[in-house]
Amino acid sequence: MSQIELKNINKSFDGKTILNNISLKVEEGERISLLGPSGCGKTTTLKIIAGLLKNDKGQLLIGDKDVSKVPVEKRGAVIVFQDYLLFPHMTVAENIGFGLKMAKKNKNIIKEKVDELLKLVKLEGLGDRYPDELSGGQKQRVAIARALAVDPKVLLLDEPFSNLDTGLRDEMREFISNLQRKLNITTILVTHDKEEALMISDRIAVMLNGEIKQIDEPSEIYKHPKSIEVANFLGNRNYIKGNIKEGKFETEIGLFNIDNREQKEVIAMINPEDIYLDNSSNEGLEGTITEVRYAGDRIYYKIKIKNKQIRVISNSDKVYRLNEKIFIHMDFNNGVFF
Amino acid sequence: MNFKISKIILYLLLFFLLVPLFVLVIWSFSNSWPWPNMLPKDLGIRAYKHIFSFRTGTLGVLIYSIILSATVTLITIIISIPASKALGVYDFPLKKLFKILVLAPIIVPPVAVAMGIHVSFIKMGLANTFLGVVLVHLIPCIPYGVRIITSVFEGIGEKMEIQAKVLGASSLQTFFHITLPMITPGVISAASMVFIVSFSQYFLTFLIGGGKVKTLSLVMFPYIQSGDRMMASAYSIVFSLTTLMILLIMEKSIKKKYKRETDLFV
Amino acid sequence: MIKDKIKPYILLLPIMTIIFGIFASGLIMGFMQSLGRFEAIGMTEFTLRYYKEVLIDKGFLSSFGFSFYISIVSSVIAVVVGVILAYLLLINKHKKGIEEIIYRIPIIVPHTVASLLVFNILAQSGVLPRILNFLGIINEQSQFPALVFDKNGWGIIFSYIWKEIPFIAMVVYTVLKNINDKLRDVALNLGSDKKQVFFHILLPLMMPSIISSFIIVFAFSFGAFEAPYLLGPTSPKALPVKAFIEYNNPDLTNRPYAMVINMILTFFSVMFILIYYKVFNLINRYSR
Numbered sequence: 001m002s003q004i005e006l007k008n009i010n011k012s013f014d015g016k017t018i019l020n021n022i023s024l025k026v027e028e029g030e031r032i033s034l035l036g037p038s039g040c041g042k043t044t045t046l047k048i049i050a051g052l053l054k055n056d057k058g059q060l061l062i063g064d065k066d067v068s069k070v071p072v073e074k075r076g077a078v079i080v081f082q083d084y085l086l087f088p089h090m091t092v093a094e095n096i097g098f099g100l101k102m103a104k105k106n107k108n109i110i111k112e113k114v115d116e117l118l119k120l121v122k123l124e125g126l127g128d129r130y131p132d133e134l135s136g137g138q139k140q141r142v143a144i145a146r147a148l149a150v151d152p153k154v155l156l157l158d159e160p161f162s163n164l165d166t167g168l169r170d171e172m173r174e175f176i177s178n179l180q181r182k183l184n185i186t187t188i189l190v191t192h193d194k195e196e197a198l199m200i201s202d203r204i205a206v207m208l209n210g211e212i213k214q215i216d217e218p219s220e221i222y223k224h225p226k227s228i229e230v231a232n233f234l235g236n237r238n239y240i241k242g243n244i245k246e247g248k249f250e251t252e253i254g255l256f257n258i259d260n261r262e263q264k265e266v267i268a269m270i271n272p273e274d275i276y277l278d279n280s281s282n283e284g285l286e287g288t289i290t291e292v293r294y295a296g297d298r299i300y301y302k303i304k305i306k307n308k309q310i311r312v313i314s315n316s317d318k319v320y321r322l323n324e325k326i327f328i329h330m331d332f333n334n335g336v337f338f
Numbered sequence: 339m340n341f342k343i344s345k346i347i348l349y350l351l352l353f354f355l356l357v358p359l360f361v362l363v364i365w366s367f368s369n370s371w372p373w374p375n376m377l378p379k380d381l382g383i384r385a386y387k388h389i390f391s392f393r394t395g396t397l398g399v400l401i402y403s404i405i406l407s408a409t410v411t412l413i414t415i416i417i418s419i420p421a422s423k424a425l426g427v428y429d430f431p432l433k434k435l436f437k438i439l440v441l442a443p444i445i446v447p448p449v450a451v452a453m454g455i456h457v458s459f460i461k462m463g464l465a466n467t468f469l470g471v472v473l474v475h476l477i478p479c480i481p482y483g484v485r486i487i488t489s490v491f492e493g494i495g496e497k498m499e500i501q502a503k504v505l506g507a508s509s510l511q512t513f514f515h516i517t518l519p520m521i522t523p524g525v526i527s528a529a530s531m532v533f534i535v536s537f538s539q540y541f542l543t544f545l546i547g548g549g550k551v552k553t554l555s556l557v558m559f560p561y562i563q564s565g566d567r568m569m570a571s572a573y574s575i576v577f578s579l580t581t582l583m584i585l586l587i588m589e590k591s592i593k594k595k596y597k598r599e600t601d602l603f604v
Numbered sequence: 605m606i607k608d609k610i611k612p613y614i615l616l617l618p619i620m621t622i623i624f625g626i627f628a629s630g631l632i633m634g635f636m637q638s639l640g641r642f643e644a645i646g647m648t649e650f651t652l653r654y655y656k657e658v659l660i661d662k663g664f665l666s667s668f669g670f671s672f673y674i675s676i677v678s679s680v681i682a683v684v685v686g687v688i689l690a691y692l693l694l695i696n697k698h699k700k701g702i703e704e705i706i707y708r709i710p711i712i713v714p715h716t717v718a719s720l721l722v723f724n725i726l727a728q729s730g731v732l733p734r735i736l737n738f739l740g741i742i743n744e745q746s747q748f749p750a751l752v753f754d755k756n757g758w759g760i761i762f763s764y765i766w767k768e769i770p771f772i773a774m775v776v777y778t779v780l781k782n783i784n785d786k787l788r789d790v791a792l793n794l795g796s797d798k799k800q801v802f803f804h805i806l807l808p809l810m811m812p813s814i815i816s817s818f819i820i821v822f823a824f825s826f827g828a829f830e831a832p833y834l835l836g837p838t839s840p841k842a843l844p845v846k847a848f849i850e851y852n853n854p855d856l857t858n859r860p861y862a863m864v865i866n867m868i869l870t871f872f873s874v875m876f877i878l879i880y881y882k883v884f885n886l887i888n889r890y891s892r
Contacts, residue, residue, distance in 0.1 A: 052789050072792045085790045089808045099794035102804070150795055348692040351685065352703060355710055355770060358721035361731050365724055373729050373745060374737045417622065420615035430612040438877065439623050444820055446631070446873045447827025449844045450866035453851050454634025455626055457644055477627050480619060538714030541829045555714060562720045562834060571724065574717040581712045 002063040002153045003028045004049070004077075004186060009058035011044055018044050020210045022058070026154075029184040031177075032215075033197040036207035037233070042190045045207070046156050049188065051075040062153050073102075078152035082159040084143040086131035092142050093118070093127035099150035117145040120179070137168045144176065148183070155180070157189040161196060173200055194234050198222060206230050228338055231269050238275070238310050240268045249332050253305045254285050258332050266337040272313040276329040277301070277320065284327035289320050303328065359578075366571035385572030396557065400580060403553040406468065407536040410475040414532045415525060417476075418483035423517075425484065426491025444481040451477055452545045459546055466548040474546045475539055479532045486531065490524030526592045530585050537581055554580070631870060638863035645856045654860040664865070666840040674757045674832070674842065675825040678764035683818050685765065686772025687810065691802070693773070694780045710770045718763040719834040726751040726759060752835055759835035760842075768821045775817045776810050783809050823876045827869050843869055 004026045011019040019041045026032045034042040047053040049060065051072035060068050067075055078099075086095050094101075096117050097110040118124050121141040131139060140160065147155060160176065161169045177200050180187050191197050197204050198218040205215045214226045225231035228239065242251030243265050249256040251268075278284060287310065291302035299319060301312040303326060310328070320326055365371065366385055368378035389396045424430075425437055443451070452474060456465065464470030498520060502512045540555045547556070558573035636642070640651040658664050693703060710718070725731045733748035742748055752759035783806065791801045825831075832842030841849070843865055850862035 047789075050793050052793065073795045073797055077793075079790075079793050081786060081790065083786075085784065085786050087787065087791075087805060098791070098796075098804075102791075102794065102796035102800050146794065344692055345696055348689070348696055348703065351689050351692070351769075352707055355707060355766065358725055358766065359709065359713075361724050362717075362721055374734050376734055376738050417618040421619040424612035424615035428612040430609070433612070436616055436620070439628075440619060442877060443623075443627055445823040445877050446627075447823075447844060447866070447869045449827060449829050449847060450634055450870045451627055451630040453630075453847065453862060453866055454632070454637070455630030458629070458633060461644075473622070473626060476622050477630075480622065484619070534712050538716075540714070540716050555716065559716055562716055562723070565723065565727075567720075567724060570720050574713075574720055577717065578713055585712065 002186060003030075004154050004188075005059075005061040006045070006049070007059040007061070009045070009048060009055045009060065011041075011048060011053065011055050018210050019048075019055070022207075022210075022212055024205055024212060024215065026186055026188060028186055031180055031187045031189065031200065031202045033201040033204045034188060034190045034207055035192070035194060035197040035204050035233075037192055040207045041210040042207050043158055046079060046158055046188065046190050049154065050077045050079050050156055052079075076150070076153040077156055078147040078150060078154070079156040079158055080140075080143045080147050080160055082162060084131075084139045084163075086134075086139055086142055086146075088131055090130075091127065092123065092129050092131070092134070095131070095142055096127075096145045096149050098146060103150070113149060117149055120148070121145045136164050137172055140164070140172060141175075144179070148185075153186065155185050155187045157187065159191055160189065161191075162193070176200075198234075206233060208233065224336060225269070228267065228269070231336070231338075236272065236311055238270050238272065240270065240308070242266065242268065244337075253308050253310075256330070256332050260333075260337075268332055268335040268337050270330055270332065270335045272300075272311040273315070274330065274334050275310065275312045277303075277312060277314055277316075278327045278329060279320070279325070282327065284329045287326055287328050289322055289324045289326055292320065292322055294319065362571050362574055365567050366575045368568055371567075385568045386576075388569065389572055389576060396554075396576070399552050399554055399557050400576070403537065403555070404580070404584070406472060406551070406553060407475075407533050409472050410479055410536040411529050411533045413472065414476055414479040414483045415487075415529055418480065418487050418528065419521070419525070422484050422487035422491050426488040427496050440484045441481045443477045448478050448542055452542050456545060465546055466550040468551055471543050471547045471551045471553075474542045475536045478539065478542070479535050482531045482535055483528045486528035487521065487524055490521050494520050523592055526588050530588050533584060533588075534581060537577075537584075634863045634866050634870075637860050638867045640860050642856070642859055647857070647860075654864045658861060658864045658868075663840070664846070667843050667846045668868070670757065670836075670840040671826055671832075671843040674760050674764070675822050677757075678761045678768065678825055679818055679822040681761070682765045682768035682821055683772050683814060686769045686817075687776055687814060689769060689773040690776035690780055690810075691806070693777055708770050708774055710767050711774065713767070715763065715767060715828065715830045716834065718767045719759075719831050721766065722759050722763045722835060723752055726762060728752075753837050755837050755840070757832075757836065760831045763831045763835060764821075764825050768825075771821065772814075772817050775813050779810055779813045780806065819876050819879060823873050827873060 006022050006024045009019055009022040010017070022041075022045060024032075034045060036042050044053060048055045051067070051070065055068065058068075059066055062075070062077065067077075086092075087098065090098065093111075093114050097114045100110045100113060114127065118127055121144060123138060123141055123145070126134070126138065131142070134142065140163075157176070161172055164172055173196065189197075189201065198221075201218055203215060203217055204221050206213045206221065208229055213230050214221060216224075221230070222234055225234060231237055240251050240253065242249050243263075244250075244258060244260055245263055247258060247261060249258040249260075249268070285305055287303040287305040289301055290304050290309070291300075293300040297315070299314045299316075301314060301320070303310045303312055305328065312328070364378065367381050367383065369380040369382040369384045371378040371380075388394060421440060425433065425440070455474065459465040459470050459474075464473065498516050499512050502516045503509075507515065537553075538555060539553075540559055543551060543553050543556050544559075547553075549556070554573070554577050558570060558577060561570035561573055638654060640647055640649060640654060689707065693701075693707065696703070713721075723730065727733075728745040728748050728750065730752075733742065733745060736742045736748065737744075751762070787805055787809075788801050791805050792798075796804065827844055829844040829848060833845050833848075836842055836845060847862045847865040847869070850858055850865065853859075853862075
């Protein structure tokens with residue numbers, strides 16, 4: 001278990017830049033997510049850390065050691081792949097013990113360790129099964145146990161939950177989170193699912209087009225994205241153009257009071273859940289409801305104000321109807337300006 | 339370093355596989371090549387001239403052989419498609435036994451089968467006839483046809499056909515519009531393999547055809563046996579090029595339609 | 605529904621007509637004749653006499669040994685080299701290589717032509733002795749070892765391995781290509797070196813297809829007529845050649861001897877099929 005640091009990592013294939021100056025430091029025992037859409041380079045980053053790919057430029061430190069030249073089999077950064085990739089011709093126990101066998105460990109030691117891991121991942125008694133006799137969740141637990149067997153310095157999880165059904169996914173997230181805390185193992189998780197990243201990471205690195213755009217704790221990333229790109233990736237927000245002038249924010253949909261005294265042209269971001277709807281009084285901005293989607297614990301609205309569509313998520317019990325006139329309250333002091 | 343060695347070994351192996359063919363080509367153009375010369379003394383096309391002269395009638399034999407093997411291929415494919423569907427898609431009692439029976443001729447020596455059936459063929463008037471030879475060729479061809487097409491059916495299953503029927507297609511329409519287009523790439527690989535097996539057949543043709551059914555395999559055999567290198571080599575070249583051409587035609591016909599690579603797989 | 609139940613059998617009917625009508629009945633009639641029952645020439649009694657005679661005949665035993673030896677040597681060499689070729693093709697695969705096509709050429713060349721190739725190169729007047737002569741290693745044809753028509757069957761073995769290496773390589777390469785590339789990555793990632801990847805991951809996954817293609821190749825060379833007929837020594841003769849010579853004897857009462865040899869060939873082939881099917885179940889288990 002060690003800290004790991006990427007310094008200015010670059011990678012290109014056939015002249016196309018895949019990774020552009022990736023720098024990232026993960027503390028010992030920390031759980032960090034690489035969040036980004038498919039093709040943003042996150043899996044490439046993972047493979048470079050594991051040593052399955054070579055970086056063109058930059059440094060890669062595990063502990064304090066530069067491991068750029070250490071071959072994959074000696075590096076100690078183990079990936080758990082999205083599709084688990086259990087060896088089909090080996091039993092569960094043989095799969096888990098594979099790394100130890102390759103390291104030519106004593107048979108009794110392997111057996112002991114495998115039993116211990118089977119217990120850890122709650123698969124006692126399934127050691128003699130073959131992978132094709134396991135469910136998705138079980139396969140994943142075998143894959144994790146197989147990775148943990150070699151005592152990796154860093155655990156790399158590549159979209160670990162995307163092949164699981166919703167219910168099972170929550171269960172496995174919890175299971176892996178707890179396991180990681182218990183073992184205090186440095187972990188990098190790659191995902192395209194922002195909710196997943198927000199839920200289970202100590203910190204998130206948002207990756208777009210081969211660059212890390214922002215590294216922060218989940219709430220910071222969500223509440224204070226540093227750019228529109230990052231903001232956009234983390235959710236469907238509202239963006240409103242306007243001018244700040246002497247404590248007023250002048251926009252296409254109306255005039256708002258604001259504490260900010262600077263004078264400049266900005267784009268303000270405001271989250272759909274920070275906008276409140278009301279039809280009890282005539283205060284606020286008037287709009288018309290153009291779309292209603294009921295999702296049980298919350299309701300998604302689209303509302304037309306002048307010529308602008310605004311998204312609103314409401315947690316209240318009251319359901320407004322389509323085409324209903326409505327008054328909107330938004331406070332730009334909670335907004336983010338770009 | 340390691341990588342380079344592997345490449346060298348690879349090319350050595352390919353060299354081992356190809357050099358004999360290269361030598362074959364040279365020998366077919368050698369009017370005279372006495373020991374211990376490294377190169378032929380007299381290069382020429384005498385062998386080819388002889389093969390394609392009207393007197394030897396090789397061109398006729400060639401066409402006859404192609405027609406014979408094409409007939410074998412067609413029949414093999416026609417009976418293999420339904421059998422492969424049964425073996426690839428359905429589950430039924432004794433399926434394993436049927437599978438073993440169909441694939442058995444790949445293992446059981448054709449020599450034993452041909453000698454055993456010979457007397458009956460004579461009685462039925464099939465010996466020494468085109469039809470008799472076609473029938474006996476089916477035996478070594480069937481396992482290849484069924485193996486390849488069965489694996490195709492195992493891959494596609496019955497879902498698409500059921501979908502077509504749900505949409506109102508009749509059984510016949512389903513076969514021609516859905517099943518056939520889906521299995522065509524596999525059928526072409528099977529047909530290529532079956533054609534090679536039939537076209538290469540010597541012993542079965544010789545025994546059942548009794549020398550009356552003259553295929554190219556049969557005609558070139560005595561030259562090989564007698565060690566007439568020039569003629570034997572030229573015949574071998576004609577033989578191999580014909581096979582290659584027919585395979586290419588088959589592969590082309592499919593690529594046009596499917597833009598997908600067919601593998602000459604077994 | 606009854607219709608659904610009999611459907612598979614109806615689909616199998618045409619092919620089974622051929623299999624039973626020619627293949628099975630050919631074997632059965634051969635079997636009858638091997639027991640001495642050959643109605644066409646008025647032999648009607650059943651006897652094991654011919655089996656006894658053949659099985660104690662020294663010529664038969666040496667033929668059996670010769671056939672077995674040729675098949676096992678050529679098949680083992682072909683499998684080992686074929687697997688190596690497949691593996692080399694896999695690891696040297698970059699773009700659409702021409703290598704992938706040319707290695708398969710020998711598959712379309714018939715065994716008769718393969719025999720000619722061997723004769724062209726390895727006979728004492730062939731290309732190899734000429735090269736050795738040119739290099740001054742030998743001075744006369746007779747100094748070159750007789751590799752064709754020889755008692756060690758080298759000519760036959762060479763023609764088989766030339767034909768069979770590509771066949772094995774093709775079967776194995778198809779399997780290798782379909783083994784998920786990432787399984788190799790996983791193994792490397794878990795600390796195995798390249799050698800371990802080959803022996804612990806690739807080889808076990810290839811094993812079923814290696815064994816099944818070995819059996820096909822072995823059974824084929826055990827029962828094939830052409831190569832030993834063209835390249836084999838006068839004695840011992842390979843079993844299929846021996847069977848044909850007995851068969852070709854103008855004295856028809858000699859036929860049962862040919863059939864006994866055929867039945868022994870067939871018996872061993874059936875044993876191979878049994879092994880083959882044991883292996884086939886393994887294939888199904890590994891192919892996900």
